[in-house]
Amino acid sequence: SYVLTQPTSVSVAPGKTARITCGGNNIESKSVHWYQQKPGQAPVLVIHYDSDRPSGIPERFSGSNSGNTATLTISRVEAGDEADYYCQVWDSTSDHRVFGTGTKVTVL
Amino acid sequence: EVQLLESGGGLVQPGGSLRLSCAASGFSFSTHALSWVRQAPGKGLEWVSTISGSGRTTYYADSVRGRFTISRDGSKNTLYLQMKSLRAEDTALYYCAKGDCDSTTCFPNDASDIWGQGTVVTVSS
Numbered sequence A: 001s002y003v004l005t006q007p008t009s010v011s012v013a014p015g016k017t018a019r020i021t022c023g024g025n026n027i028e029s030k031s032v033h034w035y036q037q038k039p040g041q042a043p044v045l046v047i048h049y050d051s052d053r054p055s056g057i058p059e060r061f062s063g064s065n066s067g068n069t070a071t072l073t074i075s076r077v078e079a080g081d082e083a084d085y086y087c088q089v090w091d092s093t094s095d096h097r098v099f100g101t102g103t104k105v106t107v108l
Numbered sequence B: 001e002v003q004l005l006e007s008g009g010g011l012v013q014p015g016g017s018l019r020l021s022c023a024a025s026g027f028s029f030s031t032h033a034l035s036w037v038r039q040a041p042g043k044g045l046e047w048v049s050t051i052s053g054s055g056r057t058t059y060y061a062d063s064v065r066g067r068f069t070i071s072r073d074g075s076k077n078t079l080y081l082q083m084k085s086l087r088a089e090d091t092a093l094y095y096c097a098k099g100d101c102d103s104t105t106c107f108p109n110d111a112s113d114i115w116g117q118g119t120v121v122t123v124s125s
Helices: none
Strands: A009-012 A018-023 A033-037 A044-047 A061-066 A069-074 A083-091 A096-099 A103-107 B003-007 B010-012 B018-025 B034-039 B045-051 B058-060 B068-073 B078-083 B092-099 B112-115 B119-123
Touching: A009 A018, A018 A083, A018 A103, A044 A061, A044 B112, A069 A083, A083 B045, A096 B045, B003 B092, B003 B112, B018 B034, B018 B092, B018 B119, B034 B078, B034 B112, B045 B068, B045 B078, B045 B092, B058 B068, B078 B092
Parallel strands: A009 A103, B010 B119
Antiparallel strands: A018 A069, A033 A044, A033 A083, A061 A069, A083 A096, A083 A103, B003 B018, B018 B078, B034 B045, B034 B092, B045 B058, B068 B078, B092 B112, B092 B119
8 A cells, every 4th residue: 555654753943944754656646735733623734736825824834746755844934833744645546545644843 | 614513423332333424514515525534542644535526436445444434415415424343443533524626637636625623433342
């Protein structure tokens, strides 16, 4: 089955840039979506279709997808960005939706 | 306002059954795919099942195929998940989520842009 691998954690100082990777075999051939989940809350879609921002998501959030790695970039990190982040794709081989392992972003 | 409201969770014994519901409002129900995603305590997101806007196409995770059935009722704007032969490992917070695409061209590659707050299922004796 298709596997998406994310780093367990990323730490970043306020005002700096956080980059969260999502590794998968030939992931560039798939549409990647990213979700933010804060403690006790439902996930929120922050990037869809690799690099598009849904309405209401700050421009500080951006995405890219190339080769075997997709990346969520959070610029000018704020304390409120502290959360778990998950990537997600549809695997047409297995007809399964696949979530990444999740990355905890800590703002120092 | 687009809203999803789950219900039906609870405590059930291993081998038991439960039916979850998700009441939808604020969007064209029949044109968007819907999914169930669960999250075990302290764990990550796990996809469970997805159904197309028409209801004609369904997909299941291997861990639930043959035990769970997803369905939708357009007359009630409600999504369902019938769960049978429940196991301890099915214990989780179950979310319903709306597909962000209103066209068949992007299904099932669409994202979930709206999520409910979830309903808790506990399988224990």
